[in-house]
Amino acid sequence: MKSLLKIAAAVAANIFGLWLAARFIPHVFLSGNFTELLTVGIVLTALNLIIKPLLKLLLGPVIVITLGLGVVLVNMIILLILDILFQNLSIVGVAPLIYASLLLSAVNLIFHAFTKN
Numbered sequence: 001m002k003s004l005l006k007i008a009a010a011v012a013a014n015i016f017g018l019w020l021a022a023r024f025i026p027h028v029f030l031s032g033n034f035t036e037l038l039t040v041g042i043v044l045t046a047l048n049l050i051i052k053p054l055l056k057l058l059l060g061p062v063i064v065i066t067l068g069l070g071v072v073l074v075n076m077i078i079l080l081i082l083d084i085l086f087q088n089l090s091i092v093g094v095a096p097l098i099y100a101s102l103l104l105s106a107v108n109l110i111f112h113a114f115t116k117n
Helices: 002-024 034-058 060-065 070-085 094-114
Strands: 028-030 089-091
Touching: 002 028, 002 034, 002 094, 028 094, 034 060, 034 070, 060 070, 070 089, 070 094, 089 094
Parallel strands: none
Antiparallel strands: 028 089
């Protein structure tokens, strides 16, 4: 039950991060009703739980060589996959993709800092 609540909180944090990115980063657009936004948040959480560890494993040497900056590349790939999957999320350009991935990383860092135990 505790882990299910933590996953629900992660979905909420991801939706909040996407909303912040759409609100403050030019060329990042997020539209839709609550159900569509919830679906985007659930899929983003699932991608973070399933695909992200695999990408970190594959890009491990790049992450080590760049002293951890390769994780931004992993986050960009996750957001790009999400952008391809959903019509109501649109990220136009590489710079907004970088900024959105950094913002989502910051939101997730704060979320994980508060839900560590």
